[in-house]
Amino acid sequence: MYRQLEQYMRGRTEIDDETLLYIFSYFRSIKTKRNEFLLKEGEICKHHYFLNKGCIRLFHINKEGEEVTRYFHFENTFGTALSSFINQKSSFECMQTIEPSELLVINHADYFHLVETVPQFGFVYKQILELAYIKSQERIYCFQSLEAIEKVRWVIINQAKLLTRISNKMVASYLGLTPQTLSRLKSKI
Missing domain, CATH: 2.60.120.10 (Jelly Rolls)
Structure with a gap:
């Protein structure tokens, strides 16, 4: 335990x-x-x-x-x-x-x-x-400056398990996208 x-x-x-x-x-x-x-x-x-x-x-x-x-x-x-x-x-x-x-x-x-x-x-x-602060800053600066497809690429590189364990709806809400946009972008990568 x-x-x-x-x-x-x-x-x-x-x-x-x-x-x-x-x-x-x-x-x-x-x-x-x-x-x-x-x-x-x-x-x-x-x-x-x-x-x-x-x-x-x-x-x-x-x-x-x-x-x-x-x-x-x-x-x-x-x-x-x-x-x-x-x-x-x-x-x-x-x-x-x-x-x-x-x-x-x-x-x-x-x-x-x-x-x-x-x-x-x-x-x-x-x-x-310290990790919470770094992750918060990373998310703020990364997600504010990236285009939608770049956000999906960032998740694939940095947090790939999100795409295998988490529903598209939840991942989309994390990325600030609609589930439909996320599905479309995933198919392009």
Whole structure:
């Protein structure tokens, strides 16, 4: 149950078995169904998740009532609605498992207790924040400046599993395209 989290931690920092067991004691395992909500718009995000299996999608509903996907978290990563989780304020996003998923979950208080008391966990948290910032900037600058076909090529090169595991509708909402446009462009590449 904790093997993947152990590999994740050991791959990022030097950590002994006793410290790992201490960290694991704050997590619990849950299984979710396809399309199960972990967070709805307006709720406060109280949990951080480590994905052993499955996928979490972060999205919001725009003024036209359409889903706009911001990010997908896959196996061997941490995922949450970071702004709401850090600030403990209402989320403008939803979090949904789009596949049956196996997750390790930790609550807000325990997560930040580990950040403050376990240097290795604090270091990993810093890496999570840095990666979130980089991915956010990458998406903003990349997607604002690219033509539709270039966005699809970017996904093929940088996030190919989106096209094999995620529905065209969700990938299109991530790219800011219609599903029909995405299908047409995929056939040209």
